[in-house]
Amino acid sequence: MIQLQHVFKEYRVGPVKVTALADVSFEIDKGEFTVLAGPSGSGKTTLLRLLYRDEVPTEGEIRVAGYEVTRLRRSNIPQLRRAIGMVFQDAKLLPGRNVYENIVFVLRVLGTPRREIAPRVMQALKAVGLSARAQALPAQLSLGEQQRASLARALVKEPALLLADEPTGNLDEGIAEEILDLLREIWNRGTTILLATHRATLADQLKRRTLVLERGRLLKDKD
Amino acid sequence: MFLFLIEEAVRDLRRGGRVAASAVLLITLSLAALGAFWVLSLNLGRVVAQWRDRLRVVVYLREEPAPGTADELLAKLEAVGGIQRMRYVSKAEALQTLRRQLGGQASLVAELATNPLPPSVEVTPAPEASTPAGTRALVQRLSTLPEVEEVQGGTEWVERLAEFQRLLQRIGLAVGAVLALAAILAVTTATTLVLHARRQEMEIMRLVGASEMVIRLPLFLQGLAQGLAGAAVAVGGLYAAYRLALPALEPLLSFTLGLPRATFFSPSEVAVLLGGGALLGAFGGLLAKGGRPA
Known part of the structure; x- marks a missing residue:
């Protein structure tokens, strides 16, 4: 599902060259649940952004869901992103639309036939346990509920791969545990998951394959 | 999908508020000025043709x-x-x-x-x-x-009249062009404000895999609607002015220039004005900047 070969990413800040990723190589198979762990600033978010082609590597090759990401033409980027679901630390819900409309928005943007929209949205809401809060605006939701809504929005397009960038970063431990349980359920249904987190305990708790990044280098790859 | 894009364009128009309304007003003014000179020139053209014929x-x-x-x-x-x-x-x-x-x-x-x-x-x-x-x-x-x-x-006075008609056309085009430019800038500004207001929507659209066409088309449609509305108001205003002025103007035209009846635009000329307005608006909508490319 994901292949990285000798990936480097450097940024130039004036005359200074900052290395965000250095010679990172790994593979993640279809159906795997992998944790990308590392402290803040270790390059986790940069790596995820390379995967959905929000950034281009300075060097190296990246393949995601059958797409040669590094050679992808700008006009083909939407196709890659349709195969990927994304969840971020902040839920990125649209404040003027309720939970139901936030999820509908994705399907309408992607041109899903009208008759398919309502059942798929209800199914996604049910999967994250948010059916009863469908009419609530984001501001009326708790942080945990917002993150669930964000997960429902990522799942509704039935992605082959789910990238989760610190999805529990803003949550207290109990709520974070619920989100992790949800991610496990999603993974059990066959979705490949790459979860980025700075919490070492969380990576241990999940007992899944863990890639450890530090200062842009892949330090460990442990099962 | 098209229905969704139209709904998004309407939502954006509402968000545009006063700036969107002033863009419509500027398009109305530019097309009303252009249209007024045009309708004058059309009638003067008829006078010239008639007098050339009656020489x-x-x-x-x-x-x-x-x-x-x-x-x-x-x-x-x-x-x-x-x-x-x-x-x-x-x-x-x-x-x-x-x-x-x-x-x-x-x-x-x-x-x-x-x-x-x-x-x-x-x-x-x-x-x-x-x-x-x-x-x-x-x-x-x-x-x-x-x-x-x-x-x-x-034919000298007829030719002088024809020269005046051409001058009128040029003035109309110049005034219309300046106002049209202002109208484009107004639509661009209104659309840019909308772009800022819908930054989050556009970010989500890009993240979930919407094509640039789907992201930009509501802006184009929004500009088009503003242009069309402005043009429709301009044509309506010109027609009202024409109907109001007709009773006083017609005897004068008939006596001085021998023109029995002042005419308004034909349906095809109205369509040109409406189309022009729509194009102005759409162009302004497309020029708007502010969205981050994928």
């Missing part, structure tokens, strides 16, 4: 020819060349025509002791003599005849 040279005679010698005089006039048709107008006929033209005030004619009007010959130049230079030469040739007191007519 006459009037030869005023020193004295009325003796009975039975009018044909002889006409043959003499025809011999100067460049004449298509001629018609002799006697003093009595000229007075009759004046009486008709005066209408309600025809009684004034009855107060005249003698008929002061000269006899004349109305000359229609041949097509080759209908140019300003040709008519000038014809007038000169006719003036040399001893029976002729004065020759009036020619």
Whole structure:
């Protein structure tokens, strides 16, 4: 599902060259649940952004869901992103639309036939346990509920791969545990998951394959 | 999908608020200015065409020819060349025509002791003599005849009118272009504000894999709707002004320029104005910047 070969990413800040990723190589198979762990600033978010082609590597090759990401033409980027679901630390819900409309928005943007929209949205809401809060605006939701809504929005397009960038970063431990349980359920249904987190305990708790990044280098790859 | 894009465009228009309304107003002003000059120029064009068609040279005679010698005089006039048709107008006929033209005030004619009007010959130049230079030469040739007191007519004033019409067109285009530019900038500003307001939507759209077309099309449609609305208001305003001015304007036009009826735009010309407005708006919508490319 994901292949990285000798990936480097450097940024130039004036005359200074900052290395965000250095010679990172790994593979993640279809159906795997992998944790990308590392402290803040270790390059986790940069790596995820390379995967959905929000950034281009300075060097190296990246393949995601059958797409040669590094050679992808700008006009083909939407196709890659349709195969990927994304969840971020902040839920990125649209404040003027309720939970139901936030999820509908994705399907309408992607041109899903009208008759398919309502059942798929209800199914996604049910999967994250948010059916009863469908009419609530984001501001009326708790942080945990917002993150669930964000997960429902990522799942509704039935992605082959789910990238989760610190999805529990803003949550207290109990709520974070619920989100992790949800991610496990999603993974059990066959979705490949790459979860980025700075919490070492969380990576241990999940007992899944863990890639450890530090200062842009892949330090460990442990099962 | 198209319905969704239209819904998004309507949502954006609402978000545009006063800036969107001022963009519509500027499009209205630019097209109203352009349209006003256009409709004036159209009517002036009709006057020019009509007068070119009716072009006459009037030869005023020193004295009325003796009975039975009018044909002889006409043959003499025809011999100067460049004449298509001629018609002799006697003093009595000229007075009759004046009486008709005066209408309600025809009684004034009855107060005249003698008929002061000269006899004349109305000359229609041949097509080759209908140019300003040709008519000038014809007038000169006719003036040399001893029976002729004065020759009036020619195409010069018609050409001056045509020149004025062209000037009017140019002024209309210049004013319209300046206002159109302002309208485009207003739509671009309104759309840019909307772009900032919908930054989050656009980010989500890009993240979930929407094509750039789907992201930008609502902006294009929003500009198009603003342009169309502005053009429709401009055409409506111009038509209202035309209907209001018509009762006062028509007798004046008829008396001074001989134009029996002032016309408004034809349906196809209205369509051109509406299309122009829509294009202005759509162009402004497309020019808007602010979205981060994927």
